[in-house]
Amino acid sequence: MSLRRRRSTGTQRTGTPADLLIVGLGNPGPKYAATRHNVGAAAVELLADRCGGRLRRRPRIPALSDEVRIEGRRVALAFPQTYMNGSGEAVQKLLRRHGIDDLARLVVIHDELDLATGRVQVRVGGGLAGHNGLRSIRDHLRATSFVRVRIGIGRPPSAEAGADYVLSRPPARQRDALASAAGRAAEAAAAIATDGIEAAMNTFNAR
Helix, strand or coil, rough: CEEECCCCCCCCCCCCCCCEEECCCCCCCCCCCCCCCHHHHHHHHHHHHCCCCCCCEEEEEEEEEEEECCCEEEEEEECCCCHHHHHHHHHHHHHHCCCCEEEEHEEEEEECCCCCCCEEEECCCCCCCCCCHHHHHHHHHHHCCCCCEECEEEEEEECHHHHHHHCCCCCCHHHHHHHHHHHHHHHHHHHHHHHHHHHHHHCCCCC
């Protein structure tokens, strides 16, 4: 799906467009750094580090971002700083900044309640499952057809405990599983960049 061009906001790309934009969702600040809800952000930070990049502030973009090369592909990496509920604002501006007008070139890494803790799955589109970050992206882009790398965080003990669950730090055993999953999610995102979505799905969804 292609995005409609909008009025200039000073964030348009002036050079070569990126081949892919990979966004890791989370909340900014040390208070949230090790919570379940920030595992997507942890994955994109890992990928930046592995590629020799450094996520940092850019003018007029409410995100930490950088561009790296992955086997010759120009890949933009970002961690929105808008808090989860405002993720769509950052993603919309990042798409313009990096010259991306096709949602097949947007990859969002996020936590997923509907997957067992530590499982990683690649998919295209799908429902929002109550995820506020995905909902914000949907509202800003008016579409859900972007690529997702889902990191399972498991279900809370009750529906009422959902908000506290995602914003809490997991116990040691789950923390290790999520750290490992963040690493696999980073690998999956890199595989999407180099091998394509289908190949990444075949490799990571079977694990």
